[in-house]
Every structure is written in C-alpha cells, then in structure tokens.
Amino acid sequence: MHTRYLQWMTLAILICATGRLLAASGVIRPGEPWFDQHGARIQAHGGGITFWKGTYYWFGEDRTPTNDLEKRYVACYSSRDLVRWKFKRQVLALADPEHLGPRWVLERPKVYVNERTGKFVMYAHLDDAHYKLARVMVAVSDRIDGTYAYVKSFRPLGEESRDIGQFVDDDGSAYLIFESRPTKGFFIARLTGDFMSVERTCFIAAPLEGGALVHYGNLYYVVGSHMTGWRPNPNVYATAPALTGPWTKFRNLAPPEANNYGSQSTMLLKVTGTKKTTVIFMADEWRPRALWDSRYLWMPLEMDDGSMHLPPPQPWSLNLKTGETTIH
Numbered sequence: 001m002h003t004r005y006l007q008w009m010t011l012a013i014l015i016c017a018t019g020r021l022l023a024a025s026g027v028i029r030p031g032e033p034w035f036d037q038h039g040a041r042i043q044a045h046g047g048g049i050t051f052w053k054g055t056y057y058w059f060g061e062d063r064t065p066t067n068d069l070e071k072r073y074v075a076c077y078s079s080r081d082l083v084r085w086k087f088k089r090q091v092l093a094l095a096d097p098e099h100l101g102p103r104w105v106l107e108r109p110k111v112y113v114n115e116r117t118g119k120f121v122m123y124a125h126l127d128d129a130h131y132k133l134a135r136v137m138v139a140v141s142d143r144i145d146g147t148y149a150y151v152k153s154f155r156p157l158g159e160e161s162r163d164i165g166q167f168v169d170d171d172g173s174a175y176l177i178f179e180s181r182p183t184k185g186f187f188i189a190r191l192t193g194d195f196m197s198v199e200r201t202c203f204i205a206a207p208l209e210g211g212a213l214v215h216y217g218n219l220y221y222v223v224g225s226h227m228t229g230w231r232p233n234p235n236v237y238a239t240a241p242a243l244t245g246p247w248t249k250f251r252n253l254a255p256p257e258a259n260n261y262g263s264q265s266t267m268l269l270k271v272t273g274t275k276k277t278t279v280i281f282m283a284d285e286w287r288p289r290a291l292w293d294s295r296y297l298w299m300p301l302e303m304d305d306g307s308m309h310l311p312p313p314q315p316w317s318l319n320l321k322t323g324e325t326t327i328h
C-alpha cells in the first residue's frame with residue numbers, strides 16, 4: 001500500500017514537473033496537457049481571451065471532475081506571454097439560474113471589458129440538457145478576475161442562440177457571434193452601449209458553430225465548424241471587406257482529410273508585433289467522455305491576402321514583441 005502510494009506520488013510530481021518545464025520553455029504544444037502555475041491542468045474549454053492592461057486573461061469552461069455536479073463553472077487564468085498561465089480563480093460557480101433541470105448547460109464563456117461603464121461582462125451559452133432553451137446568459141463583475149454575478153438570460157435578437165463567439169474590433173467595438181439553427185446560419189451582433197444586449201450587424205447564411213472572427217489586413221475573416229456535436233469536422237472560413245459583408249463562400253481551413261486535426265474552433269486571437277501580425281487559431285480537442293481532459297489546439301495561421309490556412313499542429317513559440325513565430 002505504502003509503495004503504491006509512493007509510486008503515485010512520484011508520478012504526480014513528475015507530471016507536474018514536466019508540465020512546468022514545458023511551460024517554462026515558452027513553447028506551446030498543441031494537443032498536449034497544458035498546466036497552470038500549480039501544475040494543475042488548465043480548465044478553460046470553449047474559451048475566450050480578453051486582453052486588458054497588458055495582460056491576457058483566458059476564460060473557459062471549468063470541467064474539473066470534483067466540481068459540484070449541480071453547478072457550472074468558469075475558470076480564469078492570466079498570462080503575459082500566452083504560454084505560462086496563472087490560475088486566478090473560478091470566477092463563476094453558478095447554480096441552475098433558470099430551472100433548467102439536471103445536466104443543464106453553460107458553454108463557451110467570453111468576457112468583454114466595457115471601458116465606459118468600467119464593468120466586465122461575461123456572455124455564455126445557457127441551455128437545458130436537450131439544448132432547447134438556446135439562450136445566452138449575462139454575468140457581471142467589477143474586477144476582471146472577480147466573482148461574476150448572474151444578471152439574466154435572453155435570446156439575442158429574439159433568435160435561438162447556441163454556440164457563441166467573441167470579437168472586439170480594432171476600434172474597440174464589441175461583437176457577439178451566435179449560431180441560430182432555425183435560420184440556418186449565424187449572426188454577428190454588436191453589443192449595445194452597456195453590453196447588456198445586442199443589435200444586428202450581419203447574418204451569414206451558413207449553418208456553422210464555433211464561430212470566430214478576426215480583422216487582418218483589409219479583411220475580416222470568419223471561421224466556423226459544421227454541426228457534428230463533439231466530433232471534429234473540417235472547419236471553414238470566409239472573408240469580407242466589412243463586417244456587414246459581402247462574405248465570400250466558405251473554404252476549408254486545412255485539407256478536409258485532416259479533419260481540422262481533431263479540433264473545433266473557439267477563437268481567433270490577433271497579436272500585432274513590431275515585425276509581424278500573427279493570428280492564432282484557438283480550438284478545442286473535445287473528449288466528450290471526460291470533458292476535463294479535452295485538449296487545446298493553438299496554432300499560428302498562415303495568412304495571405306484573403307486566404308487562411310491551418311498548418312499541421314507542431315510545438316511553436318511566439319515572440320510577443322515582434323509578433324514572429326517559430327516552429328520547433
């Protein structure tokens with residue numbers, strides 16, 4: 001018994017130490033376990049990144065198996081280099097807010113900074129076990145890594161809303177992307193002044209989820225995945241000169257046989273350096289039977305005048321100052 005205990009302890013220490021060493025090397029390893037400062041697995045699935053006062057904050061679904069099964073959790077991590085992440089806290093530990101019943105759903109949380117009101121506003125997909133509610137929930141905090149208080153849930157623009165995505169344009173205006181099955185497409189909707197609601201910007205007639213957006217060069221690029229539940233599929237992208245369109249037809253982000261390297265889009269993060277602007281494709285490799293063990297696939301995209309390509313995942317590093325990336 002004692003020997004087995006020692007063996008487990010040694011293994012746990014080795015795993016933590018390896019995780020810390022990998023992070024310390026400044027290398028992002030797509031698909032490999034990613035650890036926080038305590039050596040615990042990062043729980044930020046279906047997540048979003050908020051850049052605020054020189055620091056990146058990563059929010060996402062916290063699927064830790066020891067969480068209270070009645071509640072849904074959002075964890076917050078901070079980083080200055082996008083590689084080493086400090087666990088701040090579970091910023092949301094929400095009990096069923098709308099009598100949704102067993103196995104209710106809170107997915108894809110995103111946090112926006114409202115410079116005008118000084119509030120931090122979280123949006124997330126809220127649903128019942130059968131995904132019939134199809135709403136967003138809104139929660140608010142006075143601190144970016146403080147406790148978020150539930151405010152309300154609603155259907156944006158009165159439409160069914162499931163997967164959501166987040167986009168903040170270069171001029172600071174904030175947008176919610178949401179998939180809406182009955183309309184066979186998804187919406188880009190600008191947040192109102194107080195961020196408590198949205199107004200229509202554009203509807204894209206393509207039934208895609210995992211929606212993500214970036215403004216790069218003179219074009220907007222939107223990415224999405226097809227509707228195959230937790231299973232990966234070839235993600236696609238389109239471009240437009242303005243958020244209102246016109247949008248091109250959708251093209252594959254990677255060779256279709258690669259099946260998006262087992263991942264599903266969640267966000268596009270732009271890093272503007274002194275020499276280069278890099279767009280990072282952030283995606284989830286879902287493990288539906290053990291969601292806590294789902295992995296993250298982050299890769300720099302190859303961008304060229306209207307085209308966007310996801311290369312095969314490999315370890316890589318980023319020079320935040322210059323914006324340049326190195327494949328290892």
Ligand code: DGJ
Pocket residue numbers: 046107108163209210228229230264
């Ligand atoms: C695909 C979505 O992108 C995920 O966030 C999750 O809702 C699964 N479907 C559930 O099947």
